[in-house]
Amino acid sequence: MSEYPIGPIRVLLADDDALLRMALRLVLAHADDIEVAAEAVDGAEAVDLAVRHHIDVVLMDIRMPGTDGLTATEALSDLAPAVRVVMLTTFGEDEYVTRALAAGAAGFVLKDTGPQELIQAVRVAASGEAILSPRITRGLIEQHVVTNARRAAEARRQVETLTARERDVLALVGRGLSNADVGRRLHLGEGTVKTHVRSILAKLGCANRVQAAILAHEAGLPQEA
Incomplete structure (x- = not known):
């Protein structure tokens, strides 16, 4: 039986880069089962909007001015544990990826992820599974396997x-x-x-x-x- 939310998957975009938010919105607009319900420019706003707008999935930038994505993820883990946070990351941020795992992130996607991969990542996160991008997972494992x-x-x-x-x-x-x-x-x-x-x-x-x-x-x- 599917674990997807009833109705469209409500997504919040949290990134201080307006152009990136626009690009993500345009990509997700091609999916009939996904709705971008809110946008935030920092972690504090992301937490507030995620709770107020009953968000299913947050695409959260790790580094933002003010409250960063890691702090926001920790807050959402306490305030709204049903919200699935997917971190937006780039290569070279393994330290942040590790901390995000501990904060309760559901997974990670690279900012240069292709449109179909991004849409699928949102769907998988909404279904309750973790997002294991092979490119990120490979680097993370290489860092941690001793x-x-x-x-x-x-x-x-x-x-x-x-x-x-x-x-x-x-x-x-x-x-x-x-x-x-x-x-x-x-x-x-x-x-x-x-x-x-x-x-x-x-x-x-x-x-x-x-x-x-x-x-x-x-x-x-x-x-x-």
Whole structure:
């Protein structure tokens, strides 16, 4: 059963660059199921508008004057946890990506993301899944996967708490596959995959799929799948 919001997906654009907001609005206007309901020029305004306009997805710039996107994401995580925040980022911002994960971001898209990829990212975020852009995830994993034997051993120990099927699912999550793609690879229903992912995150103590993907790489799972 779909987890998309009833009616159009209400999106808020939060970026201090007016030209970028215009470009994002024009792209999203091509999707009949997406409505740009509000725009904000800083994090404080984004939080206020997201709550007042019952926003489903926020496309949030990381660096803005005044209240930045990270602070705003943390605030929304407390005030309106149902709002899905997707960070707008560029290459070279891995430090911010890491902090955004901890703040509760649902995922990331690069500012040069193509129109169809951007539209799909909004839809996926609204459905409750994390946005794992392969380009961003690759850099993030390279930054965080360490060669320290103790860390690798700890990651393997954590993974051993999972069932065999959960390890199969985690291995594919580590490759950046969506729930639907995981289901096709393992011949499982999408709902079953979602149940496995929730269990995996709980057992591993991961806040989201990106953290789980990093742990999967540290444990060597993608090579085993």
